[in-house]
Amino acid sequence: TQLLEQSPQFLSIQEGENLTVYCNSSSVFSSLQWYRQEPGEGPVLLVTVVTGGEVKKLKRLTFQFGDARKDSSLHITAAQTGDTGLYLCAGDEYDYKLSFGAGTTVTVRA
Amino acid sequence: DAGITQSPRHKVTETGTPVTLRCHQTENHRYMYWYRQDPGHGLRLIHYSYGVKDTDKGEVSDGYSVSRSKTEDFLLTLESATSSQTSVYFCAISEPDTGGYEQYFGPGTRLTVT
Numbered sequence: 001t002q003l004l005e006q007s008p009q010f011l012s013i014q015e016g017e018n019l020t021v022y023c024n025s026s027s028v029f030s031s032l033q034w035y036r037q038e039p040g041e042g043p044v045l046l047v048t049v050v051t052g053g054e055v056k057k058l059k060r061l062t063f064q065f066g067d068a069r070k071d072s073s074l075h076i077t078a079a080q081t082g083d084t085g086l087y088l089c090a091g092d093e094y095d096y097k098l099s100f101g102a103g104t105t106v107t108v109r110a
Numbered sequence: 111d112a113g114i115t116q117s118p119r120h121k122v123t124e125t126g127t128p129v130t131l132r133c134h135q136t137e138n139h140r141y142m143y144w145y146r147q148d149p150g151h152g153l154r155l156i157h158y159s160y161g162v163k164d165t166d167k168g169e170v171s172d173g174y175s176v177s178r179s180k181t182e183d184f185l186l187t188l189e190s191a192t193s194s195q196t197s198v199y200f201c202a203i204s205e206p207d208t209g210g211y212e213q214y215f216g217p218g219t220r221l222t223v224t
Contacts, residue, residue: 004152030211031211033211033213040218041217041218042215042216043153043215045212045214050211088153090213096160096204096211097143097155097158098143098155099155103152
């Protein structure tokens with residue numbers, strides 16, 4: 001059983017459309033991180049959120065941390081083919097160890 | 111990019127043989143981690159280290175051991191490889207002492223146990 005549940009598992013959209021990926025848990029986290037991973041490579045950190053209710057924007061990507069620090073979302077506006085990849089959320093339960101969700105595979109079609 | 115290398119990048123081995131994977135960092139980060147990644151499971155923590163000679167188990171530590179004799183190197187050993195240990199292994203580093211929660215990952219080692 002995953003500590004963090006990500007949804008959806010797969011997402012295929014047309015270039016220019018918007019998408020949202022969700023990450024939910026019953027646990028409270030000191031911080032939550034989002035990573036993107038491309039085939040054959042290690043995960044690359046996109047953002048860290050640490051404050052309940054926090055919203056961070058990274059160009060077309062918007063990350064939100066839930067008020068109770070148990071959930072998060074990633075929203076991509078006007079997706080591009082370069083956004084294709086595996087998106088992973090990971091939470092730190094105040095012990096410097098991360099628990100990962102199973103990931104969301106995003107495919108953006110040209 | 112964080113200076114993290116893993117070796118080997120690919121390995122094929124037979125069931126029952128011991129295997130050692132190496133992670134090397136040039137960032138002088140105190141924490142180092144070993145994960146395995148399998149379809150449908152995301153990344154799962156095997157072992158981690160919070161300093162030289164200081165290590166602890168993660169959620170999937172059975173059949174694995176680790177050693178850290180220097181800050182920059184963290185070794186993962188499969189004592190007697192089994193087919194269930196076929197996976198992609200990632201090393202990561204972090205430095206919470208400076209307030210950072212982030213982990214930075216190496217390029218991975220693809221291990222196949224036949």
